[in-house]
Amino acid sequence: MYYVPDGTTRCGYYECSECGERFLDAQIGPTLVCPSCGEAPDMEIGPDEEMPELKETAKLLKIIEGEEVEKMDALLSLAVTGGNFEWI
Numbered sequence: 001m002y003y004v005p006d007g008t009t010r011c012g013y014y015e016c017s018e019c020g021e022r023f024l025d026a027q028i029g030p031t032l033v034c035p036s037c038g039e040a041p042d043m044e045i046g047p048d049e050e051m052p053e054l055k056e057t058a059k060l061l062k063i064i065e066g067e068e069v070e071k072m073d074a075l076l077s078l079a080v081t082g083g084n085f086e087w088i
Contacts, residue, residue, distance in 0.1 A: 014032055
């Protein structure tokens with residue numbers, strides 16, 4: 001969820017207003033559905049059940065471009081691993 005594909009030159013840096021999760025996404029827009037707390041729609045709902053409404057709670061903080069994409073991806077990955085930087 002934090003990682004963008006290798007070779008990405010432009011991505012968005014987002015923060016969810018519900019859970020506080022920060023992440024990168026190759027899709028850039030003013031808001032996105034949070035990959036942590038956003039509810040994935042259940043495609044096996046019955047005819048009497050309503051489709052859950054997706055809330056776009058993650059707001060774009062910054063557009064990251066160029067070398068900064070790889071650096072920011074590494075920093076977020078480092079935060080997730082709890083500071084184990086030996087893999088870098």
